[in-house]
């Protein structure tokens with residue numbers, strides 16, 4: 001019997017149809033993947049399953065019984081728990097307090113039993129072989145990847161029969177992502193259902209028994225994973241065949257140096273990085289997670305304190321803060337790691353997010369030209385195919401991948417020609433990924449200089465002209481055209497004597 005069965009599921013937000021008569025069924029003991037473009041309705045679907053959102057229409061059944069949870073607690077009581085795409089944690093609380101939030105073990109006096117809390121947390125970590133995580137650490141001090149682990153722990157702590165993972169691997173480094181995939185299989189093997197959302201076909205391939213494809217709020221098809229090819233899946237996802245993911249790599253780098261970095265140091269992680277980025281070049285940054293990549297991007301953007309020298313277009317630069325980094329064509333623009341934290345104002349509209357930091361571009365002699373602003377916003381929304389009802393839709397209500405596109409658009413509007421792209425395709429669907437890579441190549445051809453970090457190794461192999469491999473906060477190797485491979489990057493990342 002199906003553990004969960006859904007038909008005719010519809011959800012509208014004003015004029016936006018998030019789900020339209022979606023069908024779904026899944027059984028206990030399987031890993032069931034949901035795939036589809038950004039904005040296809042996957043997160044809305046699982047928000048309904050987990051009681052966070054109520055549908056307008058539709059029939060849901062759990063083990064043959066009508067199922068309409070009024071809130072996440074009600075869903076949990078029936079064994080359904082979700083790990084959400086946009087994390088739901090509380091910054092001021094410790095890891096363990098977040099994991100057991102509102103379900104803390106209590107003493108006889110009804111106060112929180114700190115000892116039991118710690119013990120339960122360690123037991124949970126132990127049971128699922130969690131990567132190292134300090135239960136007492138305040139959440140705000142954790143990296144995005146660590147916060148993602150806490151969110152996963154919080155889901156597992158509910159011991160659900162149905163565990164829903166919405167892009168839970170997208171913020172994790174390779175090793176932790178592997179761990180989560182293995183864990184997912186283990187949970188399914190225990191007879192539970194895992195609903196798994198990911199934009200990475202490799203992951204879906206590695207663990208899914210079946211998959212359901214969403215497009216424009218509807219479910220297009222469900223397949224046994226072994227019975228369909230990647231091409232078939234992608235075609236059903238985007239409604240047309242994907243021509244190619246990685247664009248042709250034309251060498252467009254000139255002799256001119258756009259960014260010269262010498263002995264850049266920041267905190268304990270970045271310990272003296274030196275390199276040059278040329279006009280027209282896409283320069284990849286690789287290496288194991290935590291070897292200074294994040295600090296490199298943050299320091300170059302002026303968001304972290306750093307020492308060392310930075311030259312932009314041949315001029316020594318003191319980038320004291322991000323506002324300076326942004327200014328003008330000789331500036332630097334960043335696509336940051338942390339979407340809601342650094343990139344996006346969730347309670348502002350798409351338009352405001354795009355134009356807030358470049359408002360002077362629409363100002364003429366002190367007057368704001370709404371017309372000019374609207375035209376540029378429209379251009380950017382069309383160009384990046386940002387799926388929003390209108391430009392006035394709040395950024396917080398866009399799907400995850402569309403939020404990422406807004407950040408990309410915001411960066412392009414700054415006109416800065418040195419671009420720092422920190423994992424710019426995180427949470428972005430395959431079709432759009434291909435477009436972003438093509439866009440990067442096009443920008444390079446127009447003289448932009450791009451520093452590109454990706455947590456996805458194949459992207460580093462296929463997109464940039466050269467790859468810097470960071471190890472212990474320095475450049476351990478620079479792999480030029482013809483020498484870049486996954487193996488070469490990994491080897492340089494771990495070996496003492498890199499080639």
Ligand SMILES: Nc1ncnc2c1ncn2[C@@H]1O[C@H](COP(=O)(O)OP(=O)(O)OP(=O)(O)O)[C@@H](O)[C@H]1O
Nearest residue numbers: 013018038039040041042043044397398399400401
């Ligand atoms: N609260 C809301 N208000 C308005 N529109 C919303 C709201 N929540 C979701 N939507 C819209 O519903 C549609 C489906 O979004 P959803 O988040 O389910 O997509 P998704 O498949 O998870 O995409 P992604 O892969 O980018 O995460 C989008 O167009 C989104 O903008």
Ligand SMILES: [Mg+2]
Nearest residue numbers: 043085399400
């Ligand atoms: Mg989503």
